[in-house]
Amino acid sequence: MLAHIGQKVAQTFAVLLIVSFASFALLKLAPGDPVVLMLGSEFSQETYDDMRAQLGLDQPFLAQYVQWLGDFVTGHWGTSYVGRADIYTYVVHEALPVTLTLTAASIFLALLIGVPLGVISAVRKDGVLDTVVAAGALTLTAFPSFFLGILLIWFLAVRFGLFPVMGFVPPWQDFAAGMWHLALPALTLSTFFIGMIVRVTRAAMIEVMEQPYIASARARGEPQWRVVWVHGMRNIMMPLVTTVGLQLGGILQGAVLTETVFSLPGLGQMLTNAVLGREYVLVQAGVMLTALMFIFVNLLVDLSYPFLDPRLRTR
Template sequence: MLLFAAGKVLQTLMVLLIVSVVSFTLLKLAPGDPIQIMLGTENSPEAYASLMKQLGLDRPMVEQYFHWLKNFVTGDWGVSYVGKAPIFQYAFIEALPVTLTLAVSALALSILIGVPLGVLSATRRGSGWDAITSVFTLTGTSFPSFYLGILLIWLFGVKLGLFPTMGFVAPWNDFWGGITHMTLPAITLSIYFLAMIVRMTRANLIEVLEQPYIAAARARGEPNWRVVWVHGLRNILMPLVTILGLQLGALLQGAVLTETVFSLPGIGQMITNAVLNREYGIVQAGVMITACLFITTNLLVDLAYPYLDPRLRPR
């Protein structure tokens, strides 16, 4: 088991290394001159050359990459030339908790509502509930999240005044204030994943409930809730966990639009502003943080497989 885990960790580190090389290279090839932006329109060639040497941009690209990688690993991510603040403080300490709060809230909402709806739809196949659930899942997977966010702001924020329309309050500082500020963004981001979880749960549970061991459990006189929620649900955990892990990238991608719509100071809005200001150091930090979140989640999914299915445990 330790060898299995070590192999997965090694694969994760290799993927992160490849992501860092590709993202660093593409950002270097991106249009725009950050030094020109830093110095402004009026500058001398001497000042331009001095700042380029100070930032190490006159070195070969390979040398620049290894210098950046060493600093990134040690926590020296540079300084934002617009905000005049350390990038590590801006990205890791300030923006990352906002994105994690939004992502965890949306994921929790999707699981807590999506799994029961999927079970209800599977156990009442062909009923009115099943038809309503099918319409909801089709709408949820096809409705643009940014447009949904605007509608929620207009209805629940402007018209009814039930929730704030923008800004972020940390739940660990003000729990109820954080909940009210995060409700509309979490609903906006979770709708697509909620609909997908409902569809996955329904499809897999219908297949599982037709298996012989389910018939045997019913024949033993076990109550229906135990047959469904213990024997049935336990055997759909692997595909459910898999789809959750694979969809984290889409969740983080959706967080960019959601944070922009609701003015949340998270990773998505940070990257958007950094691209507009040509702050490639911040963009690189945001890309690496997002990649780490996505790859780490998939690593945890891989490590969870042997616990979900004993047949996959190494002998």
């Protein structure tokens, strides 16, 4: 078991190293000179050369990469030349909590709605309810999230005034106000994943309900709710956890549009503003942090398999 964990952790570090090198190299190919962007339109050649030396841009490519990687690991991410703020403080202390809160709320909402609908659809397979749920799940997976966000703002926020149009209140400071502000963004971001979870849960539950141990549980006289929600749910956890873990990248990608539509000061809006302002150092920090979260969640998913399925535990 420990050897398996060590192997997965080593693979994770190798992937992170590859991703860091690839992101650093690709951003070096981006158009524009960061020194010119920082200095503005009027500067001398001496000032230009001094700034390049200060940023380490006069060093060879590999030396720049090693220096940047060391600074990233130690938390020295530089300073935003637009906001004149420390990038590490801005990204980790200000933008990251907003995105993590939105992501957690969206996943919770998707599981809260998607899992029961998928189970009910599987139990009543080929019925009217199953057809309605399947059609709704397919519609949700095909509906553009940014368009849904605009519709929700127009009807629920502007027309009926049930929710705020934009803004963010930290739930750890005011839970009720925070959830009220997060309701529409979380619903917008979770729609695709509700449909995905419904379909995965339904398919896995249908397969599980045909297994011999389910027939044995019914033969023992166990009630239907226990057969479905205990024996059945226990054996669909692996595909469900895998789906949530693999779809984290899609959630982070959807957060870019969702945060922009609802003006949430998270990583998505930060990356959008950084790309438009050509702050490549800030983009690089955001890309690496996003990759770090995605790879770390996938590591947790891999490590959870032996606990979810005892057959995978090594003796």
